[in-house]
Amino acid sequence: MMLRILACAILLFSATVLSQNVATLRKQAALDQEVTTEPIANEITNDLKVSRNYPMQPPIIPHNxxxxxxxxxxxxxxxxxxxxxxxxxQATMVSVTHYMDRDGNFLAAVSPRRYFCTQCHVSQTDAAPLVGNSFVDVKELMAVSKNENE
Known part of the structure; x- marks a missing residue:
């Protein structure tokens, strides 16, 4: 009896969740359905470095x-x-951290764990954000705080 009640509760919960309109990048398409994708954004190829948004952010690649x-x-x-x-x-040198192993020892070549650059670094594009972002740089927060205290 208890098992039947549990099964009914699970079915009811699943039906409720599945009937909601959940926003996804697939735009409500079923998983087994092909979806036309947006065109790939244009890479920005002006070779100008972009400032980082937070400490230790991997630099963005400023070229194609x-x-x-x-x-x-x-x-x-x-x-x-x-x-x-x-x-x-005259390119920017790979960070010295890329020549270190996990124990902090310096190597003659780039560490195997840092060899695949595009794991962390991405090209600049003119793409619109796919999701909202409320990130505020710490410099902006400090400036607002300073202005409020004056």
Whole structure:
């Protein structure tokens, strides 16, 4: 008897949740249904660095990387950004933290755990945000606080 009541409660709860209009990036399409996607945003390729929004944020890539190869055999990023190449290319050098292993020892080459650049770094685009964001930079909060105290 108790099992039947529990099963009915689960079914009722599931029907209630599934009948709600939950906003998703799939726009109400069923999971087994093909959805046309928005076109890919244009990469911003002006080579101007964008300021970071918070401490330790990985820098955003200020140039096109569409055909870059990053796999076990090749990392195109390091053709310009490795320690040995930056003098000739004038590119920003990979952070020294990328040459450290997990124990803090310095290595001669980029650490395997930092080798796949696009795990953390992304290209700038002119894409509109997919979801809302109420993030406020700490500098802005400090400025507001300072103005209120004056």
């Amino acid at each position: 990387i569409r055909d870059y190869q990053i796999d076990l055999n090749v990392n195109t990023c390091l053709a310009c950004h490795s320690r040995r190449k930056v003098t000739n290319t």
